[in-house]
Amino acid sequence: MIENTDILFNIEKEVSLDFEQIRPAKEQILQAIHYHDDCRDDVVCDTIKQLLRQAGEKADIRIGYKLYPVLKAERQTKSIILEQTVLETKPIIFAQLHKADYLLIFAATAGAQISRWADEYVQQGDPFTAYLADAIASETVERAADWLEVRIGQQMAKKGLNITNRYSPGYCGWDVSEQQKLFSLLPENCCGIRLTDSSLMLPIKSVSGVIGVGKTVRKTAYKCAVCDKEDCYLRRRP
């Protein structure tokens, strides 16, 4: 653990981003929906381009985060202890975070309007456009989280610290109900996100998670590389 933690205490912030700061590229949307990328003339690419032109008006992107010193990484239970909170991250994520000196707890949302965007098309009987609008909304909030990851990485690098990838409850064996603990560590009504009893975030196009910070942590090339969970549904992709 780092002994003098003063330099990083009280890092807590909520920021709003303009859509143009994180605008997903058409290619990123295609990748997210696992669609081939040579569709210059087809209806999928045309529709994505049209929707991307509208997305900025629908998005209300907000990111909130707070940094906590890690009090203990409990190997036996694969848990990370922050203040009074025990995050039961489970083995796969624990392996990436146990050397962290701090955890950055974050939440981000693309906003309520863009979260309901797809429903407009469903109601019009157009599930095709609905699917693509939903994909753009999802990608928007992921790009917002990417933005945070890059920014925090740069800030920490100035202090001689590294960061890990971001990890979220619901993935790599970390129970989604742990979302409740994350939100208890964030300021009240962070980014206007509300958690349901089933740990669903509303607006639905929101993400939350942690980023490990420390001298000896590191980012991995891609997230699935840290995981040997063969039956993970995220691997069931074309």
Added chain:
Amino acid sequence: MEELLKRLAVCIERGKVDKDARHPPDMQGQDGASELTRQALDAGVSSTELLEKSLMVGMRRIGDRFAAGKAFIPDLLIAAKAMNAAMVHLKPYFTSGEAQHKGTVILGTVTGDLHDIGKNLVKMVLEGEGWQVVDLGTNAGPDRFLAALQENPHALIGLSALLTTTMLNMETIVQQVKKNSPDTPVFVGGAPLSADFSGKIGADGYFPEPQSFARHIDDKYGRVRS
């Protein structure tokens, strides 16, 4: 006539909605599913023959390609759009009783969950296969499934969930349905689920994608429970 039905099947498979549609690019200016369906009906092809020998053939082809990882969700959705354009012309035949659905499936995303893309895909594939779907939308609890079952007593039920927290709510729905209607088959699907989980909660089966579900209920219940 066979040629017309073959062309129509291709329109469905490739998502050629109508003559004005720009997709697919190599079929621009040609008649699409809407026009060809009208032409077939006007030429005396029965609604049943049209469904079974053309529309379902096209949907099955794209569904099989999707299941094999050779087509993607947007391809399936474009095909469904073409299917819907064809079904507009067939609607009067269903209303009059000349054309019949294979049966009814009640679909819904369970209590606490608002994710509906997977459920909507299943709906489209089932409708493309000739099933009538009663869509309960999202956040549907036991009461809504039971009410829909009361209106459609011979229906099958399909439950969807995307979260590990909400998939647990499936168990209550399965229990309630089985208690009120023991013979009603209840199937489950959704990213975090497994056949093991389906068995544990007393469901009648888990399917990882829509096509295998459609094939299963076609084989086991198609034209029996309508």
